[in-house]
């Protein structure tokens with residue numbers, strides 16, 4: 558409840574009372590309470606401000622949203638083309654995905670994580686993991702049920718929980734803890750009322766990563782309190798310096814409580830295709846599948862064939878290599894400007910403390926105004942994200958160089974007066 562309240566405050570800081578409040582003249586309709594309680598999209602607001610600035614003077618460098626700029630590998634696109642021409646693929650797909658794709662996913666998990674799953678019951682194709690997040694909440698939460706949400710986090714965990722009339726409970730991710738939640742500090746009374754715990758490592762937005770021992774602790778906590786763990790494993794194949802990210806499902810017993818979401822959006826630059834999957838506990842898979850069968854009709858079959866092709870053939874080292882070069886350039890550049898940022902070993906994000914540690918929205922607006930650079934204010938990812946901004950390295954080396962040049966004129970290290 559407090560979280561949704563906080564979200565509403567953020568919303569109102571930005572736009573005053575939004576139009577959602579005004580009932581229209583002709584049609585007397587207003588939003589449902591669920592919809593009204595949704596967090597405001599901080600990032601949309603910045604994009605809009607960005608347009609204003611770009612019209613005024615400068616070309617915008619957008620380091621705000623995490624939308625891969627690297628084109629989808631050509632052969633994957635070719636596969637989409639050829640599959641789209643086949644009339645059978647133009648008909649309704651099934652909401653849970655073709656068995657052939659689910660088998661390919663099972664083989665991919667075996668190869669990548671040495672995890673065995675049954676493709677018939679333990680894999681569900683998603684229209685991107687964002688879809689799965691909300692549908693998981695709808696499948697499992699009753700009104701008032703608690704869902705653990707890391708803070709800061711990808712904003713849509715909160716949205717899904719609110720749409721399901723659940724209650725988000727924030728678990729802080731603090732720098733002093735390496736941006737991991739301290740599971741042992743969760744009050745017993747809260748744990749007993751919780752149904753879901755969302756996690757995501759390598760992490761968006763903090764770029765923190767974990768070892769398998771962390772997931773072991775999560776699994777025993779979830780087993781004790783009968784909580785479904787949903788781990789978003791979206792950045793596990795965007796890693797550097799030899800780091801290999803683990804899967805929650807590698808922990809013994811994880812499948813009794815856990816489910817993992819994987820997306821093709823980031824690893825294969827297929828964000829526009831809308832394809833990902835859920836893998837793990839078969840009861841959870843079947844509940845989500847039931848929701849989906851009432852809500853959507855699945856992924857375009859040609860996209861599923863492109864997904865099969867990507868999982869079987871594409872090499873993800875290619876994108877990791879590109880992001881690694883960008884990371885090196887940008888972190889080294891920032892550190893030359895007086896910052897002291899470690900190089901993250903995964904994701905394409907940098908999580909950067911701001912000079913006065915206070916108002917990340919103000920800082921982001923100042924930065925945009927002075928330099929034409931868009932960054933994501935940390936508070937948009939949750940209360941504990943305040944004091945940081947997130948930089949997304951989803952733009953080319955030249956723009957990053959350019960951004961560094963522009964940043965020379967900004968005081969990045971001292972308290973603002």
Ligand SMILES: *Cc1c(COP(=O)(O)O)cnc(C)c1O
Pocket residue numbers: 623684685686687688711757761789791819820821822823828832833
């Ligand atoms: C990008 C991202 C998503 C969205 O993935 P899609 O599969 O494109 O819906 C979900 N969660 C996190 C943490 C992300 O960073």
